[in-house]
Amino acid sequence: MTDTTPFGTRLRTALDTRGQLCVGIDPHGSLLTAWGLNDDLAGLETFSRTVVEALADRVAVLKPQAAFFERFGSRGIAVLERSVAEAREAGALVLMDAKRGDIGSTMAAYAETFLAPDSPLFSDALTVSPYLGFGSLQPAVDLAHANGCGLFALALTSNPEGHEVQRAVGADGQSVAQAVLRRLAAENAGAEPLGSFGAVVGATLADAGVDLAINGPLLAPGVGAQGATAADLPRVFGDQVRNVVPSVSRDVLKHGPSVQALRQAAQVFVDDVRAVTN
Numbered sequence: 001m002t003d004t005t006p007f008g009t010r011l012r013t014a015l016d017t018r019g020q021l022c023v024g025i026d027p028h029g030s031l032l033t034a035w036g037l038n039d040d041l042a043g044l045e046t047f048s049r050t051v052v053e054a055l056a057d058r059v060a061v062l063k064p065q066a067a068f069f070e071r072f073g074s075r076g077i078a079v080l081e082r083s084v085a086e087a088r089e090a091g092a093l094v095l096m097d098a099k100r101g102d103i104g105s106t107m108a109a110y111a112e113t114f115l116a117p118d119s120p121l122f123s124d125a126l127t128v129s130p131y132l133g134f135g136s137l138q139p140a141v142d143l144a145h146a147n148g149c150g151l152f153a154l155a156l157t158s159n160p161e162g163h164e165v166q167r168a169v170g171a172d173g174q175s176v177a178q179a180v181l182r183r184l185a186a187e188n189a190g191a192e193p194l195g196s197f198g199a200v201v202g203a204t205l206a207d208a209g210v211d212l213a214i215n216g217p218l219l220a221p222g223v224g225a226q227g228a229t230a231a232d233l234p235r236v237f238g239d240q241v242r243n244v245v246p247s248v249s250r251d252v253l254k255h256g257p258s259v260q261a262l263r264q265a266a267q268v269f270v271d272d273v274r275a276v277t278n
């Protein structure tokens with residue numbers, strides 16, 4: 001039976017009880033090798049299972065990066081399906097990082113893939129790209145509402161190249177990113193304690209320069225390997241820092257394959273974030 005409690009409500013509880021952290025499951029070939037595994041399907045399976053075993057019962061959010069599973073074709077996707085199911089079963093919220101976005105009728109198929117409870121890839125939330133127009137995401141918004149799921153729309157991404165599109169200013173004087181954030185805020189209006197429609201805002205930004213008060217979660221990739229630290233979060237997110245979900249992949253995963261070392265590394269980030277948010 002699927003829990004249709006809104007994603008934002010479930011996420012608020014997870015962040016408050018487990019700490020503000022999302023760990024990415026990014027099985028880079030180089031990490032598999034560093035773990036003493038082969039860069040093949042068996043290596044992928046062992047890597048993913050170990051991360052889930054180490055972290056799913058203690059970290060608020062696990063974020064599998066779909067690309068690293070898709071590179072092994074259908075058998076890699078089968079590993080992804082098992083990882084998602086096992087992580088959810090162990091108590092983590094699963095945010096599928098697939099960054100989907102297309103015209104509405106195709107978007108409906110993507111939404112069914114990740115947000116329909118009878119799908120083998122059913123996840124608690126999905127990253128989406130609003131760059132075909134925020135309205136093109138409507139089928140995903142509708143299915144998320146219906147099934148208690150969440151969406152994270154790319155607003156200000158952590159990579160330096162994102163700015164040329166996302167900071168562009170339209171005829172109404174607002175940046176593209178600000179327009180995305182306004183649409184998310186409208187979707188979250190009245191939701192308590194937290195809306196289910198989040199934004200991706202990189203922790204690597206010098207400053208956000210937009211209104212981040214969307215009454216929803218702010219996924220902050222870029223902590224760790226991309227150079228940001230917990231200490232950057234108050235500067236970038238200001239009074240919204242309590243709604244931030246800092247996301248770390250390589251800087252935690254490099255501590256494997258030891259389950260204990262993975263747990264310890266994640267706990268260090270949780271503690272560092274707590275120190276700057278309290």
Ligand SMILES: O=c1ccn([C@@H]2O[C@H](COP(=O)(O)O)[C@@H](O)[C@H]2O)c(=O)[nH]1
Nearest residue numbers: 024065157158159221225226248249250
């Ligand atoms: O703006 C964005 C959006 C998504 N990502 C994804 O997050 C992880 C980051 O991995 P690290 O190893 O912690 O750098 C990765 O899956 C990206 O695709 C992002 O980095 N920036």
